[in-house]
Amino acid sequence: MIEGIIVKGIGGFYYVKTDTGIYECRARGVFRENKITPLIGDRVKIRENNLDMTGYVEEIMERETELIRPPVANVTQAVIVMSVKSPSLNLWLLDRFLVLAEEQKLNVVIVINKIDLDNNSIGKNIYENYSNMGYKVILSSCTLNKEIDTLKEVLKDEVTVFAGPSGVGKSSILNRIQPNLKLKTGEISEKTKRGKHTTRHVELIELDAGGYVLDTPGFSSLKLDFIETEGELQQYFKDIRKYSGHCKFNSCLHVKEPDCEVKKQLELGNISKERYNNYLNFLDEIKRNTRRY
Ligand SMILES: Nc1nc2c(ncn2[C@@H]2O[C@H](COP(=O)(O)OP(=O)(O)O)[C@@H](O)[C@H]2O)c(=O)[nH]1
Ligand SMILES: [Mg+2]
Ligand SMILES: [Zn+2]
Structure with a gap:
């Protein structure tokens, strides 16, 4: 054997x-x-x-880990790829991917690609916000070959799932890291500004430098249905989790409760408004899901 x-x-x-x-x-x-x-x-x-x-x-x-969506064993990290433009950055989606990755207890790296198209410091803002929360953030560009070596180092000896919407450059990044992969990359359709589906079956790709990557759209389901109670959501938000222990009530959901440390930190600017709004949005969704039963 x-x-x-x-x-x-x-x-x-x-x-x-x-x-x-x-x-x-x-x-x-x-x-x-x-x-x-x-x-x-x-x-x-x-x-x-x-x-x-x-x-x-x-x-x-x-198995060291077992990812359910998609079903893959021994994944150790998630690289969440977004682009600044074409398709434009979607923070709602980024935060959703982060919740999913946190739930699966994966090491997370955020990649903001197509930084060559960034003329509004979008990348810089994300870098500051999400680094503060404790995430590794990489601002990359395939066309400028920027931070490709950093990414190569990040992937070394890990089993990595590439998550992110279609068209952000996941396959292009992998091709840059290892040109002999020759993964198909999609042209963005001018009409919809959305990438075509070019990635088909799930396959682990071995890297010459060591390690494996999964070039898939990432999490095949973006549902939050694995969260059973509203109180659970906060543990998947690194920044909210950090302060929630100092709220007056143990059961604080950080919505309208008095003496809420999370809302205090929001006022102080230590938690970003957009992040907090996404938290409320997801909370609403979980509320709707749980009421059904
Ligand atoms: N301007 C710019 N275009 C890029 C960059 N990376 C990828 N692209 C383009 O974006 C399109 C989609 O890339 P692809 O790798 O297929 O995205 P995927 O769907 O995430 O795998 C292709 O036309 C790429 O040439 C980048 O850093 N800058
Ligand atoms: Mg692809
Ligand atoms: Zn609170």
Whole structure:
């Protein structure tokens, strides 16, 4: 038996990358009986047949993490990519991605791409705001080759999911980091200013420098339905979480309660208004979701 990592799964076949090549494998029946589905990213042991490069997945190593949307094992970090223009920066979406990444307990890096198109200091503002919260923020440009080396370093030896709307430059960044990947990049349609869907199936891509990346739209569902109570939301907002312990009430949702430290910090400018508004917006959504039951 040899060890490898599942990099792709299509129609019941698992493609396992090993030191001696990629094997097309089936899962052993025992997994089905135990209701265990091998996932992309799983480190596995296979019984291999070197004549036709096929095999059987015999054993799945314990998973370090398990992402549900998309279903991938052992992801360690999320790179959330946004662009300053075409498509323009969407803070609501950024904060939503951050909530999802926080919930999955991933290390997060925020990338603001197409900084070459930024003539309103959009990037600088995001940098200041989100660095303050404790996030690593990278202002990049594929056309200027800016911060590509920094990103390369960030990806090294990690299993990274690339999240972000279509058209922001996720595939372009990966191509810059490693030109032999030759990932398809989409031209922005002039009419809608939205990127076309060019990324199809989920696949782990191995980097020459070490590590793996998933070039997918990221989280395949943006629903917040995993949050069951309104009080839970704040733990996924780094900046709000930081102050919430000092509110008068333990149960404070930071909306209209008296002696609320979060609202005090909002007034002082230590929490950004847009962030806080997104918090309220998500809170409303959770309220609507939970009332249904
Ligand atoms: N001006 C500018 N355009 C970029 C940059 N990065 C990517 N693009 C363009 O944006 C479009 C979408 O890029 P793509 O990598 O397919 O985005 P994805 O959908 O996120 O993978 C392509 O036409 C790229 O050439 C950048 O840094 N600056
Ligand atoms: Mg792409
Ligand atoms: Zn409060």
